[in-house]
Amino acid sequence: GAVVSQHPSWVICKSGTSVKIECRSLDFQATTMFWYRQFPKQSLMLMATSNEGSKATYEQGVEKDKFLINHASLTLSTLTVTSAHPEDSSFYICSASPTGSGGYTFGSGTRLTVV
Amino acid sequence: SQQGEEDPQALSIQEGENATMNCSYKTSINNLQWYRQNSGRGLVHLILIRSNEREKHSGRLRVTLDTSKKSSSLLITASRAADTASYFCAPYGGSQGNLIFGKGTKLSVKP
Numbered sequence: 001g002a003v004v005s006q007h008p009s010w011v012i013c014k015s016g017t018s019v020k021i022e023c024r025s026l027d028f029q030a031t032t033m034f035w036y037r038q039f040p041k042q043s044l045m046l047m048a049t050s051n052e053g054s055k056a057t058y059e060q061g062v063e064k065d066k067f068l069i070n071h072a073s074l075t076l077s078t079l080t081v082t083s084a085h086p087e088d089s090s091f092y093i094c095s096a097s098p099t100g101s102g103g104y105t106f107g108s109g110t111r112l113t114v115v
Numbered sequence: 116s117q118q119g120e121e122d123p124q125a126l127s128i129q130e131g132e133n134a135t136m137n138c139s140y141k142t143s144i145n146n147l148q149w150y151r152q153n154s155g156r157g158l159v160h161l162i163l164i165r166s167n168e169r170e171k172h173s174g175r176l177r178v179t180l181d182t183s184k185k186s187s188s189l190l191i192t193a194s195r196a197a198d199t200a201s202y203f204c205a206p207y208g209g210s211q212g213n214l215i216f217g218k219g220t221k222l223s224v225k226p
Binding site for chain 1: 146148150155157158159160163203205216217218219
């Protein structure tokens with residue numbers, strides 16, 4: 001079945017530093033990938049839609065200069081949290097849908113803790 | 116894209132009992148998907164039911180879909196402690212858009 005690999009699983013960083021999270025589709029091509037954020041005891045919130053070869057589409061309230069998205073190939077999208085602050089601590093999840101499947105495959109998520 | 120609303124918000128049962136969760140949505144769909152999320156982990160795709168299907172089974176899972184009522188239900192039979200998780204429904208309109216998730220149903224299965 002379709003697999004999405006997300007890396008790293010967890011990361012702890014200092015305030016002011018940047019963190020990159022990778023999302024890879026292992027056995028299918030994904031022209032579109034989605035990035036979600038989930039705060040404790042809350043539901044997933046869509047942050048942005050990553051489009052291969054073009055700019056990402058950000059949801060309202062998500063700072064595009066802070067959350068940099070790069071979808072450089074059909075199997076890789078990256079989310080970089082720049083100048084991280086403690087309030088950026090959250091669970092970040094990516095997903096992609098193999099063409100024609102009608103379903104979505106999610107990565108295992110990245111737990112970001114900013115200290 | 117549209118959001119599904121799960122009900123109840125929380126459910127606590129004993130091991131061996133059945134758990135039923137409901138989902139309502141507002142507009143027409145191509146399919147509806149159910150996901151599970153264990154605490155602090157990613158989502159797991161459980162089952163997809165298409166708009167022309169009324170019921171679908173997968174192991175101990177049974178999903179129903181009533182497009183006239185715009186509702187779906189997920190039944191977990193003979194529940195186990197390992198079923199403890201949050202369950203989300205995601206109605207899908209058919210375009211290659213994103214899924215929007217509601218607050219989910221938090222299921223707790225006590226041994």
